[in-house]
Amino acid sequence: EAQVTQNPRYLITVTGKKLTVTCSQNMNHEYMSWYRQDPGLGLRQIYYSMNVEVTDKGDVPEGYKVSRKEKRNFPLILESPSPNQTSLYFCASSHYYTSGSRYEQYFGPGTRLTVT
Amino acid sequence: GENVEQHPSTLSVQEGDSAVIKCTYSDSASNYFPWYKQELGKGPQLIIDIRSNVGEKKDQRIAVTLNKTAKHFSLHITETQPEDSAVYFCAAPGYSSASKIIFGSGTRLSIRP
Numbered sequence: 001e002a003q004v005t006q007n008p009r010y011l012i013t014v015t016g017k018k019l020t021v022t023c024s025q026n027m028n029h030e031y032m033s034w035y036r037q038d039p040g041l042g043l044r045q046i047y048y049s050m051n052v053e054v055t056d057k058g059d060v061p062e063g064y065k066v067s068r069k070e071k072r073n074f075p076l077i078l079e080s081p082s083p084n085q086t087s088l089y090f091c092a093s094s095h096y097y098t099s100g101s102r103y104e105q106y107f108g109p110g111t112r113l114t115v116t
Numbered sequence: 117g118e119n120v121e122q123h124p125s126t127l128s129v130q131e132g133d134s135a136v137i138k139c140t141y142s143d144s145a146s147n148y149f150p151w152y153k154q155e156l157g158k159g160p161q162l163i164i165d166i167r168s169n170v171g172e173k174k175d176q177r178i179a180v181t182l183n184k185t186a187k188h189f190s191l192h193i194t195e196t197q198p199e200d201s202a203v204y205f206c207a208a209p210g211y212s213s214a215s216k217i218i219f220g221s222g223t224r225l226s227i228r229p
Contacts, residue, residue, distance in 0.1 A: 048217075050215055059218070
């Protein structure tokens with residue numbers, strides 16, 4: 001089954017304790033992205049990756065890191081989490097957007113993070 | 117700056133009536149406009165999309181219209197049903213990079229029985 005998986009689904013942590021949220025896709029997609037969803041703000045892009053070893057900042061990258069060492073995996077790293085990073089996080093993947101191609105992003109189930 | 121404005125933020129319609137959600141984008145070079153539906157507890161899922169060389173696209177009860185001159189696109193749901201209750205997001209590519217995706221703030225649609 002084609003899917004994007006995220007782990008963990010729920011996480012409660014304390015300020016400053018490094019954490020990693022994993023994301024994996026089995027569709028051989030080149031493009032992967034991380035979003036955070038907050039009430040009234042919709043989905044905001046944190047980082048995206050167009051292929052292995054190619055990453056770039058989205059709209060809200062501060063406080064986050066990513067890596068893309070393998071095509072299927074795109075972990076999100078919070079080196080020193082703070083309470084304002086409490087949010088619902090989504091990973092998504094798609095084939096690379098090119099003119100003329102469909103650009104359907106497949107989203108994971110989400111990770112609800114609480115930083116106290 | 118790059119922006120996609122979405123209205124309304126909440127919408128309640130009687131079952132069987134139509135619902136319309138509108139989005140306005142800022143970058144005139146944008147050429148791909150998807151709509152996503154997010155059900156409770158799930159990630160968003162693409163329901164329909166449109167390219168800038170097309171003015172309207174339909175898929176059963178849903179349709180999307182695009183007005184490039186006014187830089188807005190709309191989602192139309194006809195004969196609404198209870199399962200249409202969800203949060204809907206529009207999106208457009210960012211002009212600084214076509215690989216960036218800018219989402220609207222979302223519309224919570226409720227269908228009244």
